[in-house]
Amino acid sequence: MVVMKAPYLNMSRTPWSQIAPPSVKAARLNPEADIGTMPAMFKAGAQKLKDVVEARTHRWHRWAEVVLPFLVLATALVVRKADWDLVAEAKFKVFDTYQRMAPRVWDPRLPVRIVDLDEETLRRHGQWPWPRTLVADLLRASCRGAGVVAFDSIFPEPDRTSPPSLAASLPAAASEARALLSRLPDHDRALSRAIAEVQAQGCQVVTAFALTNGESGRETQAKRPVLSRGEAPESFLARYKDVTPTLPVIERAAAGNGSMNNVPDVDGVARKAALMFSLRGKPVPSLAAEAVRLAQEGGDKAVYMLRATGQGESTGGAETGLTMVKVGALNIPVDSNGGVLIHFTPADTPRSVPAWEVLSPGFDPARLGGGIVFIGTSAEGLKDQRPTPMSSMAPGVEIHAAVAEQMLSGYFLERPDYADGMELTFILVLGSALILLMGRFGAAWCALLAAAAIGAFAWGSWLAFLGRFGGRRMLFDPVLPSLVVLAVYMFASLIRYLRTEAEKRQVRGAFSRYMSPDLVEQLAKDPTRLKLGGEMREMTLMFSDIRGFTTISEQFDAHGLTNFINRYLTPMTQIVLDHKGTIDKYMGDCIMAFWNAPLDVPGHEVLACRGALKMIRRMNELNDTWKAEAEVEGRKYIPVRSGIGINSGPCCVGNMGSDMRFDYSVLGDDVNLASRLEGQSKSYGVDIVLGAKTRAAAAAFAALELDLIKVKGKTVPVHIHTLLGDEALALDPRFKALVLKHEAMLAAYRGQRWDETDRLRLECEKESEALGLHLAKLYHLYEERAAEGRAHPPGADWDGVFTATTK
Structure with a gap:
């Protein structure tokens, strides 16, 4: 049995002389003792051995009853705190059940409606996209009963039915038709004029854009500024790199412009809506936020305010992100990423009005509520359907409408910042109590305690959702903490049951399983931490070396040389680190560094160039110090100059070495090229040499091309450049x-x-000196090459490539 293993392994710690009875000791000391007494002797010794084993086994089981359930509890706490996708989905299902059991009651007095492009509307007026003139008619009709109209759709391309677009599609031979169509009104401008007209009459219009992570480079117009308070609140928003905007002629005419994006949870269900997003690092509002802003008095001049922790705001004593988004005069509590939890109304809520009815003569504008109207679609063919807690296929426009209703009414679901802490505390306190009380009161009483505590917590969670604690509707997960507590209880009960059974089996036949194994100790190590491997990344490499180091080192003893090297390497290293670089290794007076690993570093080429310029400036400062010290010490001063080579490209980076020792380092052809570029800095008489990729990425810096060169060990020529200064x-x-x-x-x-070449070289040398750029050696090099070219012309097929013979 497993429970017998540990005591037997420990027997080597108990000398035989302390276990065996005197008769057994005598038998060992006197080999001539009567052999007939041996069974009795061994029986007595075995009984003593059995007593020791049982005592130690009992102590081990007592510890196991406490330690193992606590290990289960600790593991459960870690899993719950990590909030893995499976754990998060289980929590979401509980909250979805709450919503279905008690959906938000729709208040018809709330001035939020939907003009629905439903199937019947599309059957009557044609499939989407409509001509922009028909969209303008719908806008005018909607504005008769609304103060704000928001389009839950974008108009990214010109109207294909517009006369100018039709004219452009005709062949050149149809010149008269093209001329006639070109003179007719443009539909996009017609919609723009309609927006201006209704806004002049007091109905504000909000256009939409879609945030993406493409690379189109398109822009969208922010109508009002977004202010911020706290620790960089915009950094907590959902980030996007690109945008698909509405046409500028339409977008400019509207008073508002917001994102129509929806960010679902990990299971694809829309449970919350973000009020703000980040587009290329700048906050932009959602469609619902823009509509609510304009619906307020003076909303066309209102601004947004993002409030995060670190500015008088805290979440349970921790700084965790956003806490509030101010939309005009409304303070909206949000989660750390700027989201609002949605409490949905039933799926059949009558807030929607079919668009065909709005366009019909005799339609009563009062049905639109006089407030905010979202123009969206429930037609399945337009694919604007989203799963929500209330429906597997809900129109996306209903999400915008629900958020706007909650913002206007001040009705919010909250997942308090202390909810996770409360749930973890419940697990820890109740789980620990069950483990510690199991041995004293038994499994039955502990089961009653667990059931009562779980029931009370579940009931409290339901009451919190209903808003029975101060009116705040809060979300606490009762299921996962209860399951964890139940698992701890069952495991503790199982351990206690196994101990009891083991003790009974020991009494019946432990001795029959007697064996005398040696004490074995094993050291378990985690092999995954020692696994070698790497990844390919686009990186920037830097090599920096002191020129003429041998000559400089000859004037120092060992202590002085060490001090000199440290005084050089320390500031240079700090500059690399300040510019988000990683020191790979030191090779004597050489520094090898890289950027963009192990973490992504945006703009790593620019950071490397900026760091290199600062290293050169710091080297000049060090030279001033060393010159003064040399004068005081009465020794010759030798100016110290360094060469720097920088190159960018794909490299393999990771843990490299042997099974006994390895380092996080980088390999690749572009690494070797960076080293060669550092060596060429001496040949061309410059401080910094850049590869072509680095130069292209840092195009705003001041640099000159040095040469088209085949460096040593390379067969393909590369353009190299010298970095001379920054953007100024x-x-x-x-x-x-x-x-x-x-x-x-x-x-x-x-x-x-x-x-x-000679004439231009002289002019360049003169102009560079006037700028304080010491490039005399570079231009003298081209003087020598021009002279060599005159004396020994390279031939008509010469490609201008110089082949380097040294590293």
Whole structure:
């Protein structure tokens, strides 16, 4: 049995002399003792051994009854705190059940309605998209009974039925028809004029846009600013890189413009709506937020305010994200990501009015409530259906309407910031109590205690959802904490049952299982932490080395050289770290660093270039210090210069080495090229050499092309550049003139026009010196090459490539 293993393993700690009776000891000391007494001797010794084993087994079981259930409890707490997808989905199902049991009661006095492009409307007026003139008619009709009209659809492309669009589609031979159509009104401008007309009459219009993560580079118009308080609240919003906007001619005419996006939970169900999103780092409002802003008095001039923790706001003592979004004069409590939990009304709520009725003569505008109207669709063919707690296929426009109703009425579902803490506390307190009380009161009484506590917590969760505690409708999960407590109870009961059974089996036949194993200890290690591996990432590499280090080191003893190296490496390392780089290794006086691993670093090429410029400036400051020290110590001062090579490209990065030792490092052809570029800085007399990819990504910096070169060990030539300054220098008119002249010099050199090369070289050298750029060695290098070209012309097929023979 497993329960017998541990005591037997520990027997080597108990000397035989303390277990065996005197007769057994005597038998060992006197081999000539009567062999007939041996069975009795061993029987006595075995009984003593059995007593020791049972005592130790009993103690082990007592500890197991407490320790193992606590391990189960701790594991459950970790799983619950991690809020894995499976755990989150279980919690969501409970809240969905609450919503179906007690949906929000729709109040017809709330001025929020939906003009529905339903199936009947599409049958009567044609399939979507409609001509923009018909959309304009629907807008005018809706505005007769509304103060704000919000389109839950975007108009990203010109109307294909518009006369100018039709004219453009006709062949060139139909010139008269094209001319006639071109003179007819443009439908998109007609809708824009309709928006202006209704807004002049007091009905505000909100257009929509869709946020994406594409790369179209399109923009959308923010109608009102979004202010913020606290610790960077915009960083907690759902982030997007791109947008599909409504046509500018329509978007500009509208008073509001909001995102129609919906961010579902992990199971795809829409339970909350974000009031704000982040587009390229800037907050933009949702469609519902824009509609509510404009529905308020003076809403066309109202602004938004994001409030996060760190500015007088806290969530249970922790700083966890957003706490409030102010929409005009309304303070809307939100979750950490700016979302509002939706308490849905029943699916058959009569807030929707078919669009065909709105367009019909004799329609009563009062049916639209005089407030906010969302124009959306419930037609299945238009694919704007979303699963919600109340329906597997609910129109997406109902989500916007439900959020607007809650914002206007001040009715909110809340998942309090202390909810997770309360649920974890319930698990910890009740689980610990069951474990500690199981041995004293038994499984039956502990079962009653667990049932009573779970029932009370579940009832309290339901009452909190109904708003019976101060009117706040709060969400607490009763199921998962109860299941965890039940699992702990069952495991503790199982351990106690197994202990009892084991003790009975020990009494009946433990000795029959007697064996005398050696004490074995095993050290268990986690092998996954030692697994080698890597990944391919787009990275920027930097190599930095002191030039002429051997000459410099000769003036120091071992202590002085160590001090010199440390004084150099420390500030240079700090600069790399300040610019989000990672130090790979030090190789004597050389620094190897990289960017964009192990974490993503946006703009890593620019950060590496900026860091390199700062390293050169810091080196100049160090030179001033070392010069002063050399004068005080009466030794020769040798200026210290460093060369830096920077290159970007795909590399393999990860834990590399042997099974005994490995480091997080980087490999790849672009790594080798970065090292070669650092070596070429001395040949060209510059401080920083950039590869082509790095230069392309940092195009705003001041740089000049150095050469088209085959570095040592490479067969493909690469364009290399020298980094001379930041964006300020790049914008200097004198530097711009130098760039043009320098490019002309390179063109003359590659075209074998040696006299022109010399003339332009001299002018470039003079202009660079005027800018404080010391490029004399670079231009003298081209002087030597021009002279060599005159003396030994390279031939008509020369491609201008220089082959480096040194690293």
